[in-house]
Structures are given as C-alpha cells and as structure tokens.
Amino acid sequence: MSGRVKGFRFAGVHGGVKVDGALDLGLVVADEPAVASGLFTKNRVRAAPVVISERRLKKGICQAILVNSGNANACTGKQGRQTALALSRGAAVCLRVPTSLVVPASTGVIGEQLPREGIEAAIPELVSDLSEAGAARFARAILTTDRGPKVAQAELRVGRTTCQVLGIAKGAGMIHPNMATTLAFVTTDARLRRATLSRVLRRATEGTFNRTTVDGDTSTNDSIYALASGVATNRAIEEKSPAGRRFVGALTEVLETLATKIVADGEGAQHLVRIEVRGARTDADAVQIARTIAGSLLVKTALHGCDPNWGRILAAAGRSGARFNPDHVSMRIGDVPIYRRGTPIMTPKTEARAAATMKRPEYGISVMVGRGRGLGHYWTCDLGHEYVRINADYRT
Amino acid sequence: MSGRVKGFRFAGVHGGVKVDGALDLGLVVADEPAVASGLFTKNRVRAAPVVISERRLKKGICQAILVNSGNANACTGKQGRQTALALSRGAAVCLRVPTSLVVPASTGVIGEQLPREGIEAAIPELVSDLSEAGAARFARAILTTDRGPKVAQAELRVGRTTCQVLGIAKGAGMIHPNMATTLAFVTTDARLRRATLSRVLRRATEGTFNRTTVDGDTSTNDSIYALASGVATNRAIEEKSPAGRRFVGALTEVLETLATKIVADGEGAQHLVRIEVRGARTDADAVQIARTIAGSLLVKTALHGCDPNWGRILAAAGRSGARFNPDHVSMRIGDVPIYRRGTPIMTPKTEARAAATMKRPEYGISVMVGRGRGLGHYWTCDLGHEYVRINADYRT
Numbered sequence: 001m002s003g004r005v006k007g008f009r010f011a012g013v014h015g016g017v018k019v020d021g022a023l024d025l026g027l028v029v030a031d032e033p034a035v036a037s038g039l040f041t042k043n044r045v046r047a048a049p050v051v052i053s054e055r056r057l058k059k060g061i062c063q064a065i066l067v068n069s070g071n072a073n074a075c076t077g078k079q080g081r082q083t084a085l086a087l088s089r090g091a092a093v094c095l096r097v098p099t100s101l102v103v104p105a106s107t108g109v110i111g112e113q114l115p116r117e118g119i120e121a122a123i124p125e126l127v128s129d130l131s132e133a134g135a136a137r138f139a140r141a142i143l144t145t146d147r148g149p150k151v152a153q154a155e156l157r158v159g160r161t162t163c164q165v166l167g168i169a170k171g172a173g174m175i176h177p178n179m180a181t182t183l184a185f186v187t188t189d190a191r192l193r194r195a196t197l198s199r200v201l202r203r204a205t206e207g208t209f210n211r212t213t214v215d216g217d218t219s220t221n222d223s224i225y226a227l228a229s230g231v232a233t234n235r236a237i238e239e240k241s242p243a244g245r246r247f248v249g250a251l252t253e254v255l256e257t258l259a260t261k262i263v264a265d266g267e268g269a270q271h272l273v274r275i276e277v278r279g280a281r282t283d284a285d286a287v288q289i290a291r292t293i294a295g296s297l298l299v300k301t302a303l304h305g306c307d308p309n310w311g312r313i314l315a316a317a318g319r320s321g322a323r324f325n326p327d328h329v330s331m332r333i334g335d336v337p338i339y340r341r342g343t344p345i346m347t348p349k350t351e352a353r354a355a356a357t358m359k360r361p362e363y364g365i366s367v368m369v370g371r372g373r374g375l376g377h378y379w380t381c382d383l384g385h386e387y388v389r390i391n392a393d394y395r396t
Numbered sequence: 397m398s399g400r401v402k403g404f405r406f407a408g409v410h411g412g413v414k415v416d417g418a419l420d421l422g423l424v425v426a427d428e429p430a431v432a433s434g435l436f437t438k439n440r441v442r443a444a445p446v447v448i449s450e451r452r453l454k455k456g457i458c459q460a461i462l463v464n465s466g467n468a469n470a471c472t473g474k475q476g477r478q479t480a481l482a483l484s485r486g487a488a489v490c491l492r493v494p495t496s497l498v499v500p501a502s503t504g505v506i507g508e509q510l511p512r513e514g515i516e517a518a519i520p521e522l523v524s525d526l527s528e529a530g531a532a533r534f535a536r537a538i539l540t541t542d543r544g545p546k547v548a549q550a551e552l553r554v555g556r557t558t559c560q561v562l563g564i565a566k567g568a569g570m571i572h573p574n575m576a577t578t579l580a581f582v583t584t585d586a587r588l589r590r591a592t593l594s595r596v597l598r599r600a601t602e603g604t605f606n607r608t609t610v611d612g613d614t615s616t617n618d619s620i621y622a623l624a625s626g627v628a629t630n631r632a633i634e635e636k637s638p639a640g641r642r643f644v645g646a647l648t649e650v651l652e653t654l655a656t657k658i659v660a661d662g663e664g665a666q667h668l669v670r671i672e673v674r675g676a677r678t679d680a681d682a683v684q685i686a687r688t689i690a691g692s693l694l695v696k697t698a699l700h701g702c703d704p705n706w707g708r709i710l711a712a713a714g715r716s717g718a719r720f721n722p723d724h725v726s727m728r729i730g731d732v733p734i735y736r737r738g739t740p741i742m743t744p745k746t747e748a749r750a751a752a753t754m755k756r757p758e759y760g761i762s763v764m765v766g767r768g769r770g771l772g773h774y775w776t777c778d779l780g781h782e783y784v785r786i787n788a789d790y791r792t
Contacts, residue, residue, distance in 0.1 A: 045714030045722045075707050075722070077739045110707025111740050173694070215693040216612075217708075218715040297611040297693070298569070298787055305788030311471050311506025312613075318441030319614040326441045326471070343473045344507050385784050391694055392701030392780065 001153045003135040005164045006189035007031050007229025010134030012141030013126045016118030017070035017108070025119060026067040026141035027091065027126050028185055033101055034227040035191075036062035037198040039205055041222035047074035048084040049104035050223055056103050057225075060194030063101035065185060065225055066091045069142050069170065073106040073114050074220040083116045090120050094127045107170060107183050107221050108144050135168060142170040142183060145390055147265050152257035154250035156190070158243045163190040163232045165247075167254035171262040173214060173391065184209070184224040184258055190247055191230030196239050200248055201226045208255040211287070212379040214266035215387070216295045226251075263379045264362070268386020271303055272379065274364040277317075280374030285322035287376030289369060292320035294380035303382035308346065308354035310339045317367065324369040332366045333357050397549045399531040401560045402585035403427050403625025406530035408537030409522045412514030413466035413504070421515060422463040422537035423487065423522050424581055429497055430623040431587075432458035433594040435601055437618035443470035444480040445500035446619055452499050453621075456590030459497035461581060461621055462487045465538050465566065469502040469510050470616040479512045486516050490523045503566060503579050503617050504540050531564060538566040538579060541786055543661050548653035550646035552586070554639045559586040559628045561643070563650035567658040569610060569787065580605070580620040580654055586643060587626030592635050596644055597622045604651040607683070608775040610662035611783070612691045622647075659775045660758070664782020667699055668775065670760040673713075676770030681718035683772030685765060688716035690776035699778035704742065704750035706735045713763065720765040728762045729753050 008030055015025030038057045040050050056062070066088055073080050084104045092099040106114070129137070139149035150169045155162050171182030192200070205224060230236070237243045264272035275294045280286035293299055296316035302309040310331050318326065327342035334357035338346050346354070357363050404426055411421030434453045436446050452458070462484055469476045480500045488495040502510070525533065535545035546565045551558050567578030588596070601620060626632070633639045660668040671690045676682035689695055692712035698705040706727050714722065723738035730753035734742050742750070753759050 043711060043714040044716075044720065045710050072707075075710050075735075075738075075740065077723075110705075110711060217692055217694045217712065220707075220711050220714060296613055297783075298613045301784055301787035304784065307788070309506075311468075311616075314441050314471050315439060315506060315616050316613065318439040318616060320440075324440065327473075339471075342471075344471065383784070384788060385781050387693075388697055388700065388779070388781050388784060391697035392703070 001151065003151065003153065003166065004132050005166045005187045007231035008187045009130040009132055010138035011126050011129035012134065012137030013122055013129050015068060015122035015126065016115055017068050023137065023141035024068055024070045025122055025126050026138040027130060028065045028138065028187065028227070029095060029130055030063050030227055030229050032229070033061050033063045034229045035194050035197055036060060036225065036227050037194065037201050038223060038225045039201060041219060043218050043220050045075065045220045047072050047106060047221045048076060048080040049073055049106045050221060052084050052088065053103040053105060053223060056100055061101065062103055062227055063097045064091060064095055065103050065105060067105040067142050067183070068114065068119060069144050070108040071106060071112055071114050072108045072110045072221050074110045076111065076113055079113055083114045086116060087119055090123050094123050103225070105183055105223055107142065110220060135166065139168045144170060145172045145267055146170055150258050150261040152254045154253045156246040156250040158190060158233050158237060161233050164188060165250045165254050167258045169258040169262060172265045173267040182219065182222050182262060186224070186226040186251065186254065188228045189230070189232035190228055191233045191236045192228045193236050196237065197226055197228055200239060200251060204248060204252040204255050208252060208259045211377060212259045212263045213291065213294050214263060214381060260379055263381050266381035267390045268384050269381035270361070270384065271358070271382045272362040273303055273381065274377055274379055276364055276366045276377045277369060278366070278375050279368045279370040279372050280322060280324060280376070281372040282374045283376050286374040287378070288322045289317045289320045289367065290376050290378035292316050293367065294378035297383065300380065300383035303358065304384040306355050306358040308333050308338055308351060308358060313365065313367065317369065328370045330368040334363045397547065399547065399549065399562065400528050401562045401583045401625070403627035404583045405526040405528055406534035407522050407525035408530065408533030409518055409525050411464060411518035411522065412511055413464050419533065419537035420464055420466045421518055421522050422534040423526060424461045424534065424583065424623070425491060425526055426459050426623055426625050428625070429457050429459045430625045431590050431593055432456060432621065432623050433590065433597050434622070435597060435620045437615060439614050439616050441471065441616045443468050443502060443617045444472060444476040445469055445502045446617055448480050448484065449499040449501060449619060452496055457497065458499055458623055459493045460487060460491055461499050461501060463501040463538050463579070464510065464515060465540050466504040467502060467508055467510050468504045468506045468617050470506045472507065472509055475509055479510045482512060483515055486519050490519050499621070501579055501619055503538065506616060531562065535564045540566060541568045541663055542566055546654050546657040548650045550649045552642040552646040554586060554629050554633060557629050560584060561646045561650050563654050565654040565658060568661045569663040578615065578618050578658060582620070582622040582647065582650065584624045585626070585628035586624055587629045587632045588624045589632050592633065593622055593624055596635060596647060600644060600648040600651050604648060604655045607773060608655045608659045609687065609690045610659060610777060656775055659777050662777035663786045664780050665777035666757070666780065667754065667778045668758040669699055669777060670773055670775055672760055672762045672773045673765060674762070674771050675764045675766040675768050676772070677719060677768040678770045679772050682770040683774065684718045685713050685716045685763065686772050686774035688712050689763065690774035693779065696776065696779035699754065700780040702751050702754040704729050704734055704747060704754060709761065709763065713765065724766045726764040730759045
C-alpha cells in the first residue's frame with residue numbers, strides 16, 4: 001500500500017482542538033478541481049459541515065476537504081454554521097482556490113463550539129504540511145476514540161494504466177450508518193463522470209458501510225466523500241464496461257476493508273463478527289434479520305462472553321419483523337453447527353468448539369432461516385465493559 | 397397492600413429448576429373458573445408455554461396458572477411442548493380441574509429442556525402450599541435476575557363494595573415489550589365480561605408495559621395474564637360506566653407500578669428515567685422519538701455516567717424517523733433547562749444542577765420538539781458495567 005494517489009496531496013497537523021496536542025486537523029487537496037460525490041447521514045439532526053458539504057458537492061466538483069476531529073460542530077446553531085463557513089473560506093484563501101470548492105467535515109463531541117481562532121491560525125501550517133505522501137498523517141488527524149488509523153487501498157487496470165483507489169476513514173462508536181456512513185474519504189486517480197461516481201459510490205456503500213453496526217446509533221456527522229482526479233487516464237470509465245466493473249470491485253474492496261476496520265475498532269470491541277443470513281424470503285428480509293441480530297445487546301454481550309448462546313440469536317431474529325418459520329432455522333458459529341431445523345444440537349464437545357471459535361478476533365455466524373433465496377449480511381462486534389467505560393465518561 | 401384477592405390462592409416452592417435451591421415454581425389458582433384474558437409476545441419465536449397459554453385463553457376462562465422460573469422452555473421443539481402440556485396436566489390432576497383451564501408460563505434461560513420429572517414431583521407440594529396469603533411466595537418464585545419481587549395492588553369502589561386488583565411481575569433484562577409484556581399476572585375479584593377484560597387489559601398495557609425498555613430485546617416469553625374471579629360483586633362492570641373507568645384506573649396504576657419496577661430493576665440499573673416528548677406532530681411521532689431516545693445505547697451509558705449529554709439525546713431523536721425541526725427543540729433534565737430552541741444553554745452552574753438531578757434514583761427528561769399536540773413517553777434506565785457482567789456471563 002503506497003498511500004499515494006496521483007493528483008492528490010494530504011496533510012495532518014495539530015490545530016488546538018484536542019487538548020492533548022494530538023493531530024486534529026486534516027486536509028485533502030486535489031491539484032485541479034476533481035469530480036466529486038458524497039453521501040451523508042440520514043439523521044434529521046445534521047452537523048453544520050454536513051449541510052455545507054452536501055450543498056457544495058451538488059455541483060459534482062470539489063478541490064479540498066478540511067477535516068477536524070475532537071469536535072463534531074453538531075447542534076451548534078448559527079454560530080456553528082458561521083464557523084464552518086469561515087474555516088472553509090480560510091483554507092480556500094490559503095490554497096488560492098474558490099471557497100465553493102472547499103468542503104468542511106468534523107467529528108467528535110456534539111454541542112460545543114469549534115475553537116475557530118485556533119484552527120484559523122493553524123491553516124497556513126496545515127497547507128505547508130501538504131504532500132503526496134501525507135495520507136498517513138491525514139489518517140491520524142481525523143481519529144477520535146479510534147484505536148488506530150484506518151486506510152485501505154486497491155488498484156485496478158484501465159487499459160494499460162494502473163489506477164489507485166485510496167480510502168481513509170475514522171469511526172469507533174455511534175456506528176449504525178443509515179444510507180451513509182461515518183467519516184470516510186475516498187480518492188482515486190481514475191477518471192469518472194460525476195453521475196457514474198455517484199451511482200457507484202452509493203452502490204458500494206450500500207453493501208459495505210450500510211451493513212455495519214457498533215451500537216445502533218446513527219451519527220449527526222456520518223459522511224463519505226469521493227474525489228476522482230482523473231489524472232491517471234484520459235477517457236472516463238463507463239459503469240457497464242469491464243473497467244467500470246473493476247472500479248466497482250476496487251471501490252467495494254476499499255470500503256469493505258474500512259467498514260470492517262471500523263466495526264473491529266468498535267469501542268472496546270475484541271471480536272469482529274459477520275452475521276450471515278440465508279434462506280429468507282427476500283434479500284431485504286435477510287438483511288433485516290441480520291441487522292436485528294447484529295444490533296441486539298443480548299447477542300453482543302454474549303459475543304463478548306464467547307458464549308454460543310443461540311437462543312439470543314434466535315430471539316433477535318424472531319423480533320426482526322421478517323417472516324420465517326422458527327422450526328426451519330439452523331445455525332453455525334464458524335463451521336460448528338449449533339442448531340438444526342428448530343432443534344438444539346449442541347453437545348459439550350461442539351459447545352467447546354463453538355466457544356473456541358468465538359475467542360478468535362474475527363469469525364462468522366451463519367443463520368439459515370428457510371429455503372428462500374434471500375441472502376444478506378451485517379458486520380457487528382462484541383460489547384463489553386470498555387464500551388460502557390468510554391461512553392459513560394466521554395465528555396468529562 | 398394486603399396481597400390478597402377474594403377467590404384466589406397463591407403458592408411458591410422450589411421445584412428443582414434453579415440449582416441454588418431458591419423458589420422456582422409458582423401457582424395461582426381461582427376457587428372457581430375465572431374470566432381470563434392474556435397478551436403475548438409479538439416475537440415470531442415463541443416459547444412452548446406462550447403458544448399453549450394463548451390457545452387455552454381463547455375461551456376466555458381459566459382456573460390456574462403454573463409458572464416456573466430459571467428456564468424459559470423456549471426453542472425447545474416438540475419435547476418442550478410435550479413437557480409444558482404434561483406439567484399443566486399434572487397440575488390439573490392434582491387440583492382436580494380440567495387441564496384446558498390450566499395454563500403454563502416459563503421464564504429463564506432459552507434453549508434448555510425443562511427438568512420435567514423434578515417439577516412433576518414437586519406439584520403436590522406446590523398445591524399444598526396454596527393459600528390466600530401466598531402472593532409473596534408466588535412473587536419470589538417467578539424471579540430470575542431480578543433484584544427483588546414486584547407486587548402492586550390497587551382498590552376500586554364498585555357500588556358499596558371495595559374490589560382489589562393485584563399485579564405480580566418479574567423482569568429485569570430482555571425488556572422491550574412489543575404489544576405484550578414480560579411475565580405479569582393480574583388477579584381481581586371484580587366481575588367483568590371477557591370482552592371487557594380483554595379490551596381494558598390491552599389499553600392499560602399499551603400505556604404502561606409497552607412504554608418501557610431496558611435493552612431493546614423483546615423476549616420469546618413475554619406474557620401478561622389477567623384473571624377476574626368476580627367474587628366481590630354480582631353485576632359485571634361495564635367499560636363505559638364510572639366503575640369501569642375506576643377499574644381501568646386501578647389496573648393502569650397496578651401495571652404502571654409493575655412496569656416501572658421492572659425498568660428500575662433493569663440489569664444493573666441505578667436510575668429509572670422517564671423520557672417525555674411533547675410538541676410532536678402526532679402522539680405516534682412523540683412515542684417514536686421517546687422510544688428511540690430511551691433505547692439509545694449512547695443515551696443509556698450517558699445516564700449511567702450522570703452526564704447531561706443533550707447532544708446524544710438530540711442525535712437519537714434525529715434518527716427516530718419522526719419529522720421535526722431541530723432548531724425548535726428544547727430540553728430539560730428534571731426542572732433544569734439544558735437546551736432551548738436549537739441552542740445549547742448549559743452553564744457550568746446548570747450543568748452541575750443537571751448532573752445532580754441525574755444522580756437521583758428516579759427523574760425525568762423532557763424533550764419539546766415543536767408546537768404540535770403530539771405527546772408520548774417511555775420509561776428507560778441507565779446501562780452500566782453490571783449489565784455487561786450479567787449478560788456476558790449469564791448461561792455459564
């Protein structure tokens with residue numbers, strides 16, 4: 001993973017938001033205005049930078065993203081909006097690009113005003129920090145309660161050229177994206193039309209970020225930005241072409257990697273678990289069942305205790321709202337069968353094997369609910385004391 | 397509170413289900429067949445005793461309820477159904493009443509077979525234990541992870557007679573009743589027709605048990621049973637009469653007391669919190685917002701930390717799906733204003749007052765979302781380490 005994409009530079013500095021002096025200000029800049037698309041939280045309460053970003057990205061073009069961590073600039077009223085506008089203007093002036101091509105993003109505590117002066121003063125240093133190799137610093141600058149940076153990269157061939165897709169994300173709590181995601185930034189040097197980029201981004205997000213949950217809470221700041229510089233190739237990639245399919249594949253791979261890194265980093269999580277549901281009446285039913293199991297507190301605490309408690313999994317499936325016959329349900333943890341056609345089949349031996357599987361950092365739980373063709377999955381993590389510790393005492 | 401209702405006897409003994417020798421077998425018996433109604437979990441996965449109880453209560457008449465704790469007899473297949481049938485038959489024989497008038501109820505771990513022989517052997521002792529003063533023993537016999545028994549009683553005048561409504565419930569985890577409830581048993585000596593009892597029970601449940609959440613998980617065994625002996629009066633109470641309104645009042649009071657006792661006993665909970673939402677477009681919107689706030693893990697961990705984190709409350713409201721303008725939202729914790737018309741207004745002084753309110757065992761959070769007439773509430777509790785401890789390690 002080179003962490004480089006032609007046509008983009010990255011930066012990360014300390015701008016005075018985090019009290020411990022850690023990196024908290026990031027910048028992505030395209031050498032020339034890039035084709036751009038974004039997806040934003042469906043929460044009715046939206047942070048100021050989300051509202052501004054969505055409006056500015058409507059043009060389908062963007063040159064810079066200014067990100068701060070440590071403060072979400074959410075529920076901050078008129079003053080919050082003015083601060084976000086002023087900061088993007090400050091970055092635009094320093095970068096000598098139109099303000100309308102700069103979008104702001106924020107993540108962190110809700111309801112406190114951003115320290116505007118401190119950030120404004122740090123912008124020149126942030127711009128000097130820009131470099132083609134700056135993705136690692138940018139990735140650190142956007143973190144909050146994350147255990148570490150989240151970067152993923154994939155390549156694809158377009159004609160004789162190798163194009164890069166680079167994704168950088170943050171997120172550990174308040175994770176239950178709804179048609180959007182937590183903060184994520186995708187840059188590519190492939191050339192795409194705006195409509196193609198939007199469709200492809202939506203499709204790849206639906207199957208990745210929108211299939212993850214940590215705690216069922218959709219944030220006020222969930223955003224994903226995608227910028228295509230088009231520097232690597234001359235002709236735009238068509239969605240239905242072989243190169244288009246490869247682009248979707250590369251983008252999906254990048255987003256899947258980032259999404260699972262976020263869930264694995266779920267506040268205090270020790271296990272990344274893929275809940276797969278098969279045999280439902282429809283795909284929507286399967287996803288609904290998987291989402292309900294993935295979000296159940298009783299399931300998540302059982303995952304924490306490495307307890308193959310299929311009763312809780314079945315009870316969660318039962319309240320999902322999807323139709324199925326409980327007598328037709330079978331389940332596996334990893335490759336260990338634990339329930340077959342409505343009947344408990346665990347022996348002390350298989351229970352020990354299932355519990356051993358559950359000690360792994362990553363494994364799958366497969367739930368067959370009937371003979372339908374519906375298939376769906378959701379990524380989740382265990383929930384333990386560390387989650388409570390982090391969230392009962394986050395602000396203070 | 398006398399714990400007595402004319403026409404009913406109660407019992408509680410140890411029947412070998414709980415390994416620690418605690419009471420785990422309860423019995424309610426009406427001297428004569430009583431008018432009866434029940435509400436049951438809407439979970440698609442339903443325990444054997446739920447299925448049998450619902451079928452038998454369709455006749456609107458019942459004479460005995462046999463309850464065990466420590467084992468839910470859920471997801472136990474054909475053998476589980478046969479055990480539940482056999483045990484209710486055993487109780488019927490011993491009581492010399494028709495089997496069709498005896499209903500079973502179970503609560504506890506999911507997916508393990510009930511120890512049939514042990515319970516069958518204990519039934520004669522259980523029947524000998526029956527007494528008019530046995531409600532306290534019965535109340536203890538139905539508990540699982542509860543910190544203590546949950547009993548509530550109310551009186552109402554019908555003509556010159558005083559009638560009793562006695563409610564006994566259990567529940568601490570897997571609490572998010574959906575059109576039903578956890579295990580609860582209501583007995584009354586008032587006389588009601590079956591249709592009246594059903595309507596009144598549904599109405600009182602909707603505003604009480606169906607407005608509570610501990611962890612968002614609806615159980616496979618949620619059930620509420622109501623039995624009216626009619627011993628106290630000669631004429632049946634009409635729903636629309638003054639006595640009917642008093643009966644609804646008494647029943648609602650009993651169920652409200654039981655429901656809040658259950659939430660206050662939420663596994664490891666230290667605070668019982670009433671989330672009240674006003675100013676929504678409709679009552680349904682208000683309840684939806686209250687339910688989403690009440691169920692948010694981030695809100696519940698903030699309640700545990702006594703942190704007046706209105707940002708999390710607002711973010712939860714925003715993802716509820718109900719329509720409102722975030723700029724019109726105001727909030728109070730107890731009587732302390734913390735947010736007014738979309739603007740943070742907390743000072744260090746009011747923050748300290750809000751935090752002090754949150755240290756109380758019981759308080760309210762009031763959220764005004766606009767100028768609509770919609771009003772609704774939900775009961776919730778904080779979520780802390782004890783919940784994780786209990787649920788990461790329940791089976792083993």
